[in-house]
Amino acid sequence: MEFTRRDTLAMGLGAAVLSMVPFRASAAVDAAVEAFTGGAAMADTGIDLTAPEIAENGNTVPIEVSAPGATAIMVLAAGNPTPGVATFNFGPLAGSQSASTRIRLAGTQDVVAIAKMADGSFARASSTVKVTIGGCGG
C-alpha cells in the first residue's frame, strides 16, 4: 500500500486527545492553595510540571517544575496525608526558575504545581501519577 503527502493531508486523521478526570482535592490542599494564592485565579499556562505517568517506585518519584519569570513555585501531592511537598523561592539573581526533586507518593494521585509570577499572577499545572503494584509486562 502507498501513501503520498497528498493522501496524508486528505485523510487528516486527528490525534487522540485525552484528558484525565481531576482528582478531588482534599481540604488540606484547598487550604494550602488558598494560603499561597490568596484565592486568585490561576492560569493553566506558564508552568511546566514533568512527572512520570506511572511511578517506578512510589517512595521516590522524580518530578521537575519550571516557570520562567516565577518568584516562587509550590508543589503539592494532592493525595498524600500531608499534601505539602515544597515551595521553591527564586530571587532576582536566579538563573532559571526551575527545580527538580524526588517525592514520596502514598498512592495514585495528582501532583500539583503552582507558580507565583513576578507580576503577582498565578499559574497551575497538575499531573496524575499512578502508583501500581505492578505485574504483567506483555
Added chain:
Amino acid sequence: MAASALVGASGFGNWARLAAQQALTQDQLLQFDTYGNISLIHITDIHAQLKPIYFREPEINLGVGTNKGQVPHVTGADFRKLYGIADGSPSAYALTHDDFAALARGYGRVGGLDRMSTVINAIRADRPDALLLDGGDTWHGSMTCYKTAGQDMVNVMNALKPDAMTFHWEFTLGSERVNEIVEGLPFAALGQNIFDAEWDEPAELFKPYKFFERGGAKVAVIGQAFPYMPIANPGWMFPEYSFGIRDEHMQEMVDEVRGMGADLVVCLSHNGFDVDKKMAGVVKGIDVILSGHTHDALPEPVQVGSTFIIASGSNGKFVSRVDLDVRDGQMMGLRHKLIPVFSDVIAPDPAVTRLIDDQRAPFKSELEEVIGQTDSLLYRRGNFNGTWDDLICDALISEREADIAMSPGVRWGPSILPGQDITREDIFNVTSMTYGQAYRTEMTGEFIKVVLEDVGDNLFNPDPYYQQGGDMVRVGGLGFRIDISKPQGERFSEMTLLKTGEAIDPAKSYVVAGWASVNEGTEGPQIWDVVESHIRKQGTVSVTPNTSVKVVGA
C-alpha cells in the same frame, strides 16, 4: 480508518487472491515494487523463537477510550472485513483467530529466523542498504535463550546484521548481563528513555538515536525502550536503570536530530500500539514509528497527523518492509507490506539454519523430549485466559494445592494444535523467564480484588499512557465479572471461588499459587517444572472452554 482501509484493499488483495488459487509461492509473498530511496525492515517481539511455530492471533482485544473499536482492537471477522481479507485465505490464517487449527494444518507453521533471513536478504537484494531495525523482546522466550542467558539469540541475530535495536525483556537477564551483551553488540543499542536511575540522566550505554546515510538522505533512528520495565518486570534485576515514556525528552531528541539535518526521523519503539498512537499526537516531527510490544500485526500503517505507525506482529511471524521517498528533508511518500513468514513457503537460509541448529545442539534431547499430548488447541494471546493459561492455572492449582491460581497476562507464547505432542520446548516457550518461580501464598479476598483492579487498570485505563501493554492476569479457580468501562476499583465484581461456587469473602484468606512475581526473593519451583509434572500426569490434556470470566462494557 476508512480511507486507509480503502487503500489497503488494493495492496492486500493480491495476497488474498493467492488463497483462492492455493498457490502461495515465495516470490509472491516477497513481491514488492521497490519505491523511493530508502527501505526500512522492521522485526520485533521475536521472543527467541528461532524455529517455526504456530501463533494464533487474539480473539478478544478490547480498546477503551478513544481507541474503542479502532485497530488493533479489531479481531476475527471484523478485522477481515476491515482489510478485505477472504475467509480461509492465507491472510485470514496469519492475521485472525477463527478456524485456526484447520487453517494451520493447511498453511503450516510461521516464522523461524532462517526464513526471516531469506526475507531480509530478498529486500537487501532490491535495496542493499536497507535498514534492519529490531524492536526488542528478542533475547527472551525460549529454553535455549534462558539456558544461554540470551547468547543464542545474540549469535543468530548478529548473523542477520541489524542496524539498531531497542529493548524490553532483555533487561530481565539482569543489568550486568545486558551491559555485557550491549557493550559487544555490532549495531546500535538505542533508547532515548533509558535513564540512569540515580542521576535521572540519559544512560551512557544506550544512545538516544543514531544517524544513517541512506539514499542520499540523513535518516535518524530514535530508540524508545519499553517505558514501564521496572513496574511490569522486576526492577530489582536492573536497579541502575529508569525508563518512562518521557515524551518531552523524545521531542527534544526529534528537535535535536532535525537541527542536525535529519531528512527522515524514524522511531524504533517498544511503547505498545496505543501508547505510540498517543505519542505521535504529542511529539511533533516523527515520520515513522515502528511499533512493538503489544504484538499487533496490521497490514496497513495507521496515520496520526503526519506520522505513520507500523505494527509488525510477534514471534517471528512477520517482517515489515517500508519503502520511503525522502527528498529535500521531507518524506514524500511511503509504500508498506506486512510480509507473513509462512515457513513452508519461504525457503530457509541454510547458513542461518546451521547457526540455529548449533545453538540448539547442546540442549537437543532436553528440548525434544515429549511430555504429553493435547486434544485441544493451546494458545495464549487475548485479553483474558487462553487455553495455555487455563492449563498452566490447572497445573498450579493441582501441583501446588491452591484454591486460586494466577498466571501473568503476557502476550508471547506460541500455539499447539490439537493432536500435537507437547515437548519440553513447547512448555518453555510459554513459561520461560528469569523469574519463573511458582510461589504459593495466602491472600485475602480483598487483596485479590486489589490485584485484579490494579492489573485491570493497566489494561483498560482510557489513557494509553497509563497502560502497560500486557493482557489481564489469568486466573484459575476464580470466576469474575469485569466491566471494562468503569474506573479502577469498580471494574471487578461477582468474584466466585469456583470449587465451592461461593462468593469470595473479602475478609477470608485463600491459598493462591502463581508465578512471575516481580518481588525479589520469591521462592518456589520453576513454573515449567510445575507444568511439566502436571502434563505428565495427564498424558493427554484437554482444556474445556473457560466460562468463568464475564466481560461487559466493551
